[in-house]
Amino acid sequence: MLKRKLEKHDEDYRKLLSNENLHKVCHGSLHVNAVNQLAATSTETIRGNITEKIISDKSHCEVRDWLMPRILIDNSGRSGVVVNMTTGEFKEALFYHGTDDDPAWHRLDVKDHKTAGVYGAAIVWLYDNLYVLIGMYIRTVKSQLVATDSEV
Numbered sequence: 001m002l003k004r005k006l007e008k009h010d011e012d013y014r015k016l017l018s019n020e021n022l023h024k025v026c027h028g029s030l031h032v033n034a035v036n037q038l039a040a041t042s043t044e045t046i047r048g049n050i051t052e053k054i055i056s057d058k059s060h061c062e063v064r065d066w067l068m069p070r071i072l073i074d075n076s077g078r079s080g081v082v083v084n085m086t087t088g089e090f091k092e093a094l095f096y097h098g099t100d101d102d103p104a105w106h107r108l109d110v111k112d113h114k115t116a117g118v119y120g121a122a123i124v125w126l127y128d129n130l131y132v133l134i135g136m137y138i139r140t141v142k143s144q145l146v147a148t149d150s151e152v
Helices: 002-014 019-027 029-040 057-074 087-091 128-145
Strands: 044-046 049-051 094-096 105-110 122-127
Touching (some): 019 029, 019 057, 029 128, 057 128, 087 105, 105 128
Antiparallel strands (some): 044 049, 094 105
């Protein structure tokens, strides 16, 4: 059993993204497409009337499929914590000013996770630019799919 565990560990290790591929996920064409899709759904004004562009299923998936891995990459792959993050917890995030060496961050306390009973709320850190993009996603994309007062 221990030998099989080591084999699986080695197999998983070989599947990890290289630094180059990781950089492509964070800053490559997926990032550009996600930002463009979010910008395309932003609220616009035409002659004083507010209009919203409806996002397609494909666009929604592209945006979601970039945002979620990006959160996980920034938080060491803590998917169990991120999947239980609510919009209420997102809106209550605390802002931390950055320095010359480190950009600004937002701290989210996620209360619903596997070890919450022992360790309390888990902390999820989001760079300021990612926080803004997720905020846009919640306002423009999520609102088309789920009721605006939903905490999911």
